[in-house]
Amino acid sequence: MDNLVTERLVLHPMSVDEAEAEAEQTVTGEPGADVRWEQGYPTEGDRAVARRFLEHCAATGDPQPFGPYVIRRRSDQRAHGVTSVKGDADHDNTASQHVMTGAGMRQIGEDERVKHYAVSWGR
Structure with a gap:
């Protein structure tokens, strides 16, 4: 990694x-x-x-x-x-959301509890 x-x-x-x-x-x-x-x-x-x-x-x-x-x-x-x-963040946990987007992750979905993020590990 x-x-x-x-x-x-x-x-x-x-x-x-x-x-x-x-x-x-x-x-x-x-x-x-x-x-x-x-x-x-x-x-x-x-x-x-x-x-x-x-x-x-x-x-x-x-x-x-x-x-x-x-x-x-x-x-x-x-x-x-x-x-x-961990790849997801509670809707009200904006600090984790900012960390994930700052690390290059993008939101790929959400449900009633959490927002889900993913990252592409391009070479």
Whole structure:
């Protein structure tokens, strides 16, 4: 899976290998030699996302292109947090709708509960 790149940020899809390494590194509180973290990252919430991702992959496989993405600052590649792309958003969750359209997704439908989005991973 390719990165989603904006002017300031890179959304990097979390892989099983990265999530396992992330979990081990968070126990010690130290990133690996080739990993760059912003101060305060990862939070307990970030670690919980990584754990749930690993559990999901073990049970049903990798959900990409949906699932967790590590948020990195483009200028120095430092990790700042984790976000999840799930492909739908409640009608009243305009923040998620803006994130999905900003990441290049387009609305492809809606029902009484949610709006559904899709992205084309063109090469």
